[in-house]
Amino acid sequence: MMRYGIPSYRRPRPILNAEIACIGRMGVRISLNRRVDQVEIENQLGDFDAVFVAIGAHLGEQVDIPKRDAGKVLDAVPGIFAGGDVTPGTRSVTYATGHGGKAVHCIHAWLNQRTWQKPPSSALVPYEKLHLWYHTEANSQAQPMLAAEQRQRGFDEVLQGFDKDRTRYEASRCYCCGNCFECDACYGGCPEGAIGILDTGHGYRIDYELCTGCGACIAQCPSHAISLFSRPNQPTGANT
Ligand SMILES: Cc1cc2nc3c(=O)[nH]c(=O)nc-3n(C[C@H](O)[C@H](O)[C@H](O)COP(=O)(O)OP(=O)(O)OC[C@H]3O[C@@H](n4cnc5c(N)ncnc54)[C@H](O)[C@@H]3O)c2cc1C
Ligand code: SF4
Ligand code: SF4
Known part of the structure; x- marks a missing residue:
């Protein structure tokens, strides 16, 4: 649908082609003009470990599909997973891509006789908890925007985004709030040598055995990825 439904001014074909080529270079074998009618039979014939059905809906977002929870039927068949437009919910490239990512976790867990559970989100880290004393000032950049008269002349993106260098710069401004990015500051700051890399x-x-719960590591951590906790019948200790 990205090639035949979404107009090229929204999805430039050279970029689409490059992304498909990239998927191929990662080792995915793509078989074109190959219609599948009986998923379970094809699965057996191919001796596949698992199947991901993403046959789309070939419909716009506004169209309602009767019995649109039909995709759930696939849950009942072990080893067959479904995602993208064929499953209920919002139909967009972003959602379809997200389903693919989720399917990777589910299929990997299934192959290992486990069930994948989405890990809980980390607690929100407010600004006051960050230790930014060694961060340099780095202002955000404004994204280039098309002038009003240019917008009337074509379909070019109004908000033009960042090029590679500007994207790198913006990414480097991230504080990684609540996440350890292995800066070694806690390791360097621990007076007891209790932290090993x-x-x-x-x-x-x-x-x-060595941690005294002094909290020096927490005072060093720029992103508040480490905290103190009390364990039953144990001294207070640090936890990354
Ligand atoms: C006109 C139009 C414009 C859109 N514009 C946008 C947009 O601007 N932005 C946006 O985010 N989303 C847009 N969408 C929605 C977006 O295209 C879909 O949400 C997305 O492509 C879904 O991806 P998918 O992989 O689930 O399915 P699809 O992209 O539809 O891919 C399904 C594939 O499965 C193949 N297939 C189907 N049946 C079989 C079978 N039996 N055997 C073998 N292969 C089969 C199909 O040929 C197709 O290649 C638009 C949709 C339409 C219809
Ligand atoms: S709380 Fe424990 S790990 Fe952290 S600096 Fe103090 S002794 Fe080291
Ligand atoms: S826990 Fe904090 S200080 Fe320690 S390495 Fe991770 S980000 Fe750096």
């Missing part, structure tokens, strides 16, 4: 991407281990 794990491999990149795996955070830190706190040795509760």
Whole structure:
């Protein structure tokens, strides 16, 4: 639908082609002009581990589909998952892409005999909890906008977004509130040597035999990703 439904001024074809090519380079084999009528039979013939059905609805957002919860039928068949327009809910590229991401978790869990549960969101970290003493001032940038007379002449995006360099700059301004980004400040600040560094991407281990609960690590943490908690019958300790 992104090629035949969404107009090219909203979805430029060179970008669409590049994204499909990128998916192919990641190892996905794409079989075109291959109609599937019997999902379970195709599944058995292909000896697939799991199936994700994303056959779309070929309808605009405003069109109501009778029995539109039909996609739920697929829940009843083990190993067959569905997402995108074929399932109930908002029909847009953003939602369809999100369903794909969710399907990855669900299918991965299913293949490992587990059920995926969306992890709970972290508590909101208010500005006062951040320690920004070593952050430099970095103002936000205004996104370029088309002038009113230019907007009348074509379909170009009004709000033009950022190029690669500006996007990088904006991303680098993120405080990562509530999330550890492995800056090692807590590790450097712990007077007891209680914090050990794990491999990149795996955070830190706190040795509760050494931790005195002094809170120095929390005072160092720019993003408030570490907190003190009390354990039953145990001394207070830090927790990342
Ligand atoms: C005219 C129009 C304009 C739109 N404009 C926008 C927009 O501006 N922005 C936006 O976010 N969304 C827009 N949408 C909605 C958006 O296109 C869809 O939400 C999105 O493409 C859904 O993705 P999907 O993968 O679920 O399904 P689709 O993109 O529809 O893909 C389904 C695929 O499955 C294939 N298929 C179907 N049946 C079978 C079968 N039996 N065997 C094998 N293959 C099969 C189809 O050929 C198709 O390639 C628009 C939709 C329409 C109709
Ligand atoms: S609270 Fe524990 S881990 Fe944090 S700085 Fe103090 S001793 Fe180290
Ligand atoms: S918990 Fe905070 S101070 Fe420690 S590494 Fe993560 S972000 Fe840095």
